Amino acid sequence: MSENAWSFAETSGHLSGTDLxxxxVEATDGxxxxxxxxxxxxGDAYLVVDTGMWIFxxxxxxxASTVTRVDLVEQAVYVDRTKEQIKAAPEFHSDKHLADQQxxxxxxxxxxxxxxFGGTPA
Structure with a gap:
């Protein structure tokens, strides 16, 4: 993951202005x-992912730094986390969390x- 968690890696293939x-969204395991x-x-880039029925x-x-690849042809975004890591992430509610710095x-x-699941700090 890049030093700034809120920036796309230059190697991701993300083109600024592309409506995603x-x-x-594909995790490392599906x-x-x-x-x-x-x-x-x-410096403030992110994705809000609707996991649908997968995790209720x-x-x-x-x-944005979790994005490893943006496939413009398949309209798919690949991230460097497993389904379990994403499932275990802190709960998100856009109406109260999107502007909450903490x-x-x-x-x-x-x-x-x-x-x-561990890992090394950026």
Whole structure:
């Protein structure tokens, strides 16, 4: 994961201005959901992923640095986390968390350390 959790890696293939809404999201071990919202803002980029029925309709906030590849042809976004890591992420509610800096810091820490599954800090 890049040093700034809230930025897309240059190697991801993400093109600023591309509307990712509705695109498939793939974890390292399979399909996780679709992009409900996203931000391209430099230093504040993220995906809100609707996991649908997979984990009871939970939405999750993924920092842009979790994105490893954006496939423009297949309209798919690939992330460097497993389904279980995403499922175990802190719960997200857009109406109360999207502008909450403390929540964003919690999310950044969760993904930098790999959540409950370990990992190395960025």
């Amino acid at each position: 809404t509705g695109w498939r 399909h996780i959901g679709k992009v409900d919202k996203h931000s391209d803002e430099v 309709g939970k939405e999750v906030l993924l920092p 929540y964003r810091e919690e999310i950044g820490i969760y993904y930098r350390t790999g959540g409950p």
